[in-house]
Amino acid sequence: MGWTFGRRRPTTYLLGEVADPYPAQVPEARRGRVRRITEIGEPVLHTPARAVERFSTPELTRLVDDLFATMEVAQGVGLAAPQIGVDLRVFVYDVTDERGDRHVGHVVNPVLTIDESSEAVTDEEGCLSVPGAYVPLARRTAVTVRGVDQHGGPVQLEAQGYFARALTHESQHLDGTLYWDHLSAEDQRDALRQRDEERAGVLAERREIAIELDKKPADYPERPAGGR
Template identity: 80%
Template sequence: MAWSFGRRRSRPVTYLLGEPADPYPAQTPEAQRGRVLRITEIGEPVLHTPARTVERFSTPELARLVDDMFATMEVAEGVGLAAPQVGVDLRVFVYDLTDDHGDRHVGHVVNPVLEVDDDAVPETEEEGCLSVPGAYVPLARPGGATVRGVDQHGGPVQLTATGFLARCFVHEAQHLDGTLYWDHLSPELRADALRQRDEERADVLAGRRELAIELEKTPADYPERPAGGR
């Protein structure tokens, strides 16, 4: 996955909300400040209901949410996370991923509006979701996408992406409409995803706990069985 920023640079670049931001710390400032929250799991109502539009900006509550989402995503070793995945029904997502060229893309988007590039060739890759821990299945996604929204202070955001980053934007924006990657799967792939989840969940959650402790964070508590009941 790559963004179109002209000629390739000789070394990887970090893009913060689409703008070069070198140097940039390995751990985002938000993750340093944030708390680790429990990630909701498939079947929980907040994941399957459209999220509410954010109407107030530059608030301590919104800043804390963004910080906590970055910290939670880091501990879960994810590349994107939507607010419903931490139990909050607001239209916010965060992302932190490295593309195929080694460039890093970091940011958050509030009230995103997704536009897929219908002219881009769809790409089929293994895809997972932090709300279905341990499960990865092949899924076709648009090869390009644009997200328009604002940051937590109400400043305009417009991000255009291809490849892996586009996949991330589509995945997270759809979360805010109550749609999971699960909803795009055939019955056979759903069964396979649940089988993987059942086999891998305990190890995945143990890994999240260990990484939280390593980062001197309080780990989130998870029930023995998925809270969503599936």
């Protein structure tokens, strides 16, 4: 009898359930179109989003597809509907955690519960709506998100570590809260300085990736649309 010792094989979880094998490109991303990512200062990012009331609709399917496609081109790990200008409580995620496991899915009408007894860890965090800026931010390391999928089926995600950070970030987007709102005035200034230096290069890379994926790139204004 032979024995094999080595690292555990990473697992992919789709909406919290094991989904191996799973394609490298999320099927929704293949179908979706690339949208412009809204930027800090635009009202839709700073206003609580509306609850989704109708499920299994073509419009909701297109929204999820477009979110995944836009997130892929921007090389993000999560994206909320207000970040493509839609004021609905929907976000998508594609996160590889510290163990190498991949978490993929979307949540509609999410409710975030933060375990306040869990450790608070400070790590670099960014936001696709503040392109190119990364600043240290403390987040709790254990959260639960409950909601439904686009067809109204129940979703419950228990997250730790980096995955918990991503779910917290995206859930708070739907309340009109950006990671920016948790920062000190000094860190906010630093984030904007980084954004001003890096934005053009980040947007050029998004354009190149869209073309590589045979998708029409999104059009961005020369200066941030939010005015900051």
